[in-house]
Amino acid sequence: METDNQTFSSDEVRDDDGCFILLALDRNDHLFDKKKKLLERQGFMSENLIFLKCSMYPEEVDTVLKELVQIARILQLNELEMYFGENNEGTPVDFYSPRNEVEAFDTIISLLDSSLSSCTPAQFSVLQELRKAVIHMIHEYGNVHSMDAKTLENSCEKENCLLQWGESSGVRTSLKVAYVEGAGRGTIAKEDLDVGDTVLEIPLAIIISEELVQKSTMYPILSKVEGMLPETMMLLWSMKEKHIVDSKFRVYFDTLPEAFNTGLSFGIGAMATLVGTLLFDELMQAKEHLRKQYNELFPALCNDHPAIFPKEFYSWEEFLWACELWYSNSLKIMFPDGHVRTCLVPIAGFLNHSLHPHILHYGKVDSDTNSLKFRLSRPCRAGEECYLSYGNYSGSHLVTFYGFLPEGDNVDDVIPLDIDFSEEDNNNVTSDWNTHMVRGTWLSKNQGIFHYGLPSPFLECFRKALFPGLHTNCKLQGSLEGEIDVLSELLLIFSGMMEKFEDEDEDEDESRTSTEWDVKLALEYKDLQRKIVSSCLTSCHAGLKTVEFALCDCMKEDIRG
Incomplete structure (x- = not known):
């Protein structure tokens, strides 16, 4: 999970008859140049002063808000959103991703709240009207993504004990824990909650951080181990702490599952299913890394310090369990001293991930209350499951470290392209992007000629490699004939990718009848990859027909003269 990372700077300037709101691009943003170009293409600047009159008609409020949202969307773009959202037109993009949309709203709300806290009475009314809008x-x-949770009748006795323990230690929450159909445990809103409401507040005193290790008997030993990281110390501490009967965190460890069922626990059958996929390579690397890390520590620590590191607590199986715990449940939190630490946060672990989360920012301790607060970025109705965002992760990452694929279209599900251009082609290619990728073309609104639902940076790079001279996206005979060559080459690439899946289909029949959780998840991931490649093929075939029709029309026009 991620810490907060605001990528915009904002302020406001006073005026007797209103105020100017400033939306500015952060000069430290590593995408500054690209975002600046995009802003300018849409008629904005890197610093935008927007005037608010003290008295505005509703339609004027709507106009200002539309402008603010357009700017905020660009300010909050991440690299992937820029890559797939890039186009050569100056027309505004009305949607990049669920994350970007909520971040844009957050940007404007934060700016208005700051202005409202220090505005004049005359300015208050218009700022408040804009905030309401x-x-x-x-x-x-x-409302589009709001849905009542389908809860099950499973007992939540252990979970409720943890909630009671937390509340006795200062936890405040508007959520209850329940078993949710298809998702395991989740958090349900007990009442209607609105934007800005704090739905969960965890005092620093019950957050599991490296400070606990530093007070333990194992710290003097671990601190002398070369290359030992705080995160590894915490992992080793938790392996032992879970077995201590009178641990302060006994009730927390009691709620943890016996198995986390992440990709790190995939067996031979699941791994065989994934051969040839990106996830297979990622899992192999992760498994090798963990095994190497374990062998560097054990059995040496157990042999040298048996009283501190009992062998029964530090088996490979226990180590893997602890790794999965920290990968799937830890949060990176900024403490009041400015340091970011990896922590376990009791109760917060019940919050599930969604592509349309209610909570985006939760990674900074409030220095006034010495607690971690989880505030809503969008409303959550009573009976609805409250979600947060674990981060902008692809399906392969979520399977590896969390053990699931999210419902819906994940804009971060991409397939990297390793296009082997000749040396001469490479000399002809100039691009703002060093790597290229594709995702499901159904996510793109631009399926027309010269676009086909594929990312513009990739298409432009590909065209330049094939046609070093001037190539314009115009319906002229030369351009259209070149476009047919481009699409024909792309069809060869995507057909080759699809053939790999089809070659392996013969071995999948037995896997599809398996009841093993890991094989089912592996197949679900592989089907998603196949669907993405299939969409690229379909779009290229459709694009080829469109270009051929356009070429026929063009040649008819030439004949007519």
Whole structure:
């Protein structure tokens, strides 16, 4: 999971008859140049002063808000969103991703709240009206993705004990824990909750951090081990702490599952299913890394310090369990001293991930209350499951470290392309992007000629490699004939990728009848990869027909003269 990372700077300038709101691109943003170009292409600047009159008609409020949202979307773009959202037109993009949309709203709300805290009475009214309009937009967006949770009758006795323990230690929450159909445990809103509400507050005193290791008997030993990281110390501490009967965190460890069922625990059958996929390579590397790390520590620590590191607590199986615990449940938290530490946060682990989360920012301790607060970025109705975002992760990452694929279209599910251009082609290619990739073309709104639902940077790079001279996206005979060559080459590439899946289909029949959780998840991931490649093939075939029709029309026009 990720810490907060605001990528915009903002301020406001006073005026007797209103105020100017400043939305500015952060000069430290590593995408500054690309975002600046995109802003300018849409008629904005890297620093945008937007004037608010003290009295505005509703349509004027709507116009200002539309402008603010357009700018905020660009300010909050990440690299992947920029790559797939890039186009050569100056027309505004009305949606990049669920994450970007909520971040844009957050940007504007934060700016308005800052302004409202120090505005004049005359300015208060228009700022408040604008804030209400933003909240209305957020509600409209949230309503599309709002759904009552389908809860099961499973007992939550251990989970409720943890909640009671937490509340006795200062935890405050508007959520309850329940078993949710298809998702295991989740958190359900007990009442209607709105934007900005704190749904969970965890005092620093019950957060498991490296400070606990530093107070333990194992710290003097581990601190002398060369290359020992705080995260590894915490992992080793938790392997022992889970077995201590009178541990302060006994009730927390009691709620943890016996098996986390992440990709790190995939067996031979699941791994065989994944051969040839990106996930197979990622899992092999991760498994090798963990095994190497374990062998560097054990049995040496157990042999040298048997009283501190009992062998029964430090088997390979226990080590893997602890790794999965920390990968799937830890949060990176910024403490009041400015240091970011990897921690386990009791109760917060019940919050599930979603592509349309309610909570985006949760990684900074509030220095006034000495607690970690989870605030809503969009409303959550009573009876609805409350989600947070673990981060902008692909399906392969989520399977590896969390053990699931999210429901819906994940804009971060991409397939990297390793296009082997000749040396001469490489000399002809100039691009702002060093790597290229594709994702499901159904995610793109631009399926027309010269686009085909594929990313513009990739297509432009490919065209330049094939046609070093001037190539324009115009319906002229030369350009259209070149475009047919481009699409024909792309069809060869994507057909080759699809053939790898089809070659392995013969071995999948037995796997599809398996009841093993890991084989089922591996097949689900592989089907997703196949679907992405298939969409690229379909789009290229459709694009080829479109270009051929356009070429026929062009040649008819030439004949008519």
